[in-house]
Amino acid sequence: MYDLIIIGAGPAGLSAGLYAGRARLKTLILEKMAVGGRILLTSLIENFPGTPTRINTEDLVKNMEAQVKGLEVRISQENVLEIDCKQKLVKTNIETHFTKSIIVASGARPRKLGVPGEERLLGKGVSYCATCDAPFFKDKNVVIIGGGNAVAEEAVYLSRFAQSVTIIHRRDTLRASEVLQERLKNNYRVKFSLSKVAQEIIGSAKVEGVKVKEANSEKTQVIPCDGVFIYIGYDPETDFLREKIKLDESGFIITDEDMHTSEPGILACGDCRKKSLYQVVTACADGAIAAEFAYKYISGTAK
Numbered sequence: 001m002y003d004l005i006i007i008g009a010g011p012a013g014l015s016a017g018l019y020a021g022r023a024r025l026k027t028l029i030l031e032k033m034a035v036g037g038r039i040l041l042t043s044l045i046e047n048f049p050g051t052p053t054r055i056n057t058e059d060l061v062k063n064m065e066a067q068v069k070g071l072e073v074r075i076s077q078e079n080v081l082e083i084d085c086k087q088k089l090v091k092t093n094i095e096t097h098f099t100k101s102i103i104v105a106s107g108a109r110p111r112k113l114g115v116p117g118e119e120r121l122l123g124k125g126v127s128y129c130a131t132c133d134a135p136f137f138k139d140k141n142v143v144i145i146g147g148g149n150a151v152a153e154e155a156v157y158l159s160r161f162a163q164s165v166t167i168i169h170r171r172d173t174l175r176a177s178e179v180l181q182e183r184l185k186n187n188y189r190v191k192f193s194l195s196k197v198a199q200e201i202i203g204s205a206k207v208e209g210v211k212v213k214e215a216n217s218e219k220t221q222v223i224p225c226d227g228v229f230i231y232i233g234y235d236p237e238t239d240f241l242r243e244k245i246k247l248d249e250s251g252f253i254i255t256d257e258d259m260h261t262s263e264p265g266i267l268a269c270g271d272c273r274k275k276s277l278y279q280v281v282t283a284c285a286d287g288a289i290a291a292e293f294a295y296k297y298i299s300g301t302a303k
Contacts, residue, residue: 001026001098001099001100002026002027002028002097002098002099002100003020003025003026003027003099003100003101003298004020004025004026004027004028004099004100004101004102004103004291004294004298005027005028005029005030005090005097005099005101005102005103006020006027006028006029006030006102006103006105007030007080007083007090007102007103007104007105007106008029008030008031008037008104008105008106008107008237008270008272009029009030009031009035009036009037009065009075009105010036010037010038010039010105010107010270010271010283011036011037011039011064011270011280011283011284011287012105012107012269012270012271012283012284012286012287012290013029013031013037013103013105013269013270013287014029014035014061014064014065014067014068014287015064015269015283015284015285015286015287015288015291016103016105016269016287016288016290016291016294017029017068017071017073017075017287017291018064018067018068018071018073018287018288018291019287019288019291019292019295020073020291020294020295021068021070021071021072021073022071023291023295025291025294025295025298027073027074028073028074028075028076028097028099029068029073029074029075029076030076030078030080030090030092030097031075031076031077031078032077032078032079032080033077035061035065035075036057036058036061036065037107038107038108038109038234038271039057039060039061039280040057040058040061040131041110041128041129041130041131041132042057042130042131042150042153042154042157043056043057043130043131043157044056044057044153044157045057045060045280047279047281048060048280048281049281057131076094078092078093078094078095079092079093080092080106080240081093081240082240082244083102083240083241083244083266085102085244085245085263085265085266088100088101088102088265090102100265100297100298101265101266101267101294101297101298102265102266102267103259103267103268103269103287103290103291103294104238104241104253104261104266104267104268104269104272104273105268105269105270105272105283105286105287105290106236106237106238106240106270106272107236107237107270107271107272108234108235108236108237108271108272108278109234109235109237110128110129110230110231110233110234111230111232111233111234111235112230113145113198113201113230113232115198115199115200115201116199116200116201117200117201117202117203117207118201118230121201121203121206121207121228124203124205124206124207125201125203125206125207125225125226125227125228126201126207126227126228126230127227127228127229127230128229128230128231129229130144130154130157130158130229131154131157133227133229134157134158134160134161134162135161136227137158137161137162137226137227138161138162139161139162139163140162140163140225140226140227141162141163141164141166141224141225141226141227142158142162142164142165142166142225142226142227142228142229143165143166143167143168143210143223143225143227143228143229144158144165144166144167144168144228144229144230144231145167145168145169145198145210145228145229145230145231145232146167146168146169146230146231146232146233147167147169147170147171147173147174147175147176148174148175148176148231148233149175149176149177149180150231151167151169151174151176151231152174152176152177152180152181152183152184153180154229154231155167155184155187155190156180156183156184156187156190158229159187159189159190162189162227163189164189164190164191165189165190165191166190166191166192166193166223166225167184167190167191167192167193167194168193168194168196168198168210168212168223169192169193169194169195169196170195170196170197170215171194171195171215172194172195173194174194193212193223195214195215195216196212196213196214196215197212197213197214197215198210198211198212199211199212199213199220201228202222206226207225207226207227207228208224208225208226209222209223209224209225210222210223210225210228234271234278235250235251236250236251236252236253236271236272236273237272238251238252238253238272239251241253244263245261245262245263245266245268246261246262248274250274252272252273252274253268253272253273253274254273254274255267255268255269255273255274257289258289258293259273259286259289259290259293260293264297265294265297265298267290267293267294267297268290269283269286269287269289269290270283270286270287271283273286
């Protein structure tokens with residue numbers, strides 16, 4: 001019997017584990033992939049408070065993991081299949097765990113574009129992770145689809161390897177922060193194809209180009225490239241929670257400001273919950289709050 005089980009070992013789950021460990025709760029963190037979660041898809045973080053220089057993501061994750069394990073919090077690689085909110089059971093691909101409270105920090109996965117060629121050419125030039133695959137495109141031409149901060153950050157990273165990086169975005173301006181946009185405009189390897197909508201990823205055995213349509217007309221063109229990186233948002237990893245707790249129409253978990261879900265003793269934090277800002281710093285804050293109120297629930301001191 002655990003006091004607390006945390007589902008997910010990204011920044012939110014690790015932060016929850018840190019605070020749970022400091023509260024001397026017997027805690028288990030379950031992670032189906034690698035410790036660190038989605039932030040491992042980027043190589044550097046440059047907006048974490050108290051760090052005037054950029055942080056290597058892998059180093060940050062290793063430090064967080066070491067902190068948590070130093071408090072005797074167990075981390076196990078297991079895939080959660082379902083939970084029982086009433087009995088506080090967590091069933092994984094390995095065994096069933098018993099607990100007094102659960103924090104869901106399962107994160108989110110990259111959203112797919114849903115165009116012809118995407119699935120067929122996955123791993124053959126189509127990627128959702130520049131950090132993972134950039135070295136394969138040394139001196140080649142690549143395309144990034146999307147317009148947010150992730151696109152800007154990964155375009156700069158890709159430009160260290162690729163001959164050219166073309167950003168395709170459906171609007172006439174990017175949504176990335178001004179600092180990142182300035183960095184892009186000063187990078188001679190980065191090009192822009194704005195007010196364009198990707199319709200198809202073209203290629204037989206590997207990616208050869210992207211067919212795009214102008215947002216305000218029916219005119220189309222093919223942008224030749226060797227690789228396509230897709231950054232159009234994320235979908236929450238909450239399929240195992242459907243009909244268990246209250247989710248919004250997109251599958252994000254609905255919580256109050258104290259991270260409580262619709263079920264007593266079940267809390268949620270990080271990118272899997274509905275909120276206005278998805279950043280490492282907000283994920284860490286979520287995790288700390290979730291652990292605090294899990295402790296209050298377990299100890300019977302919650303108001």
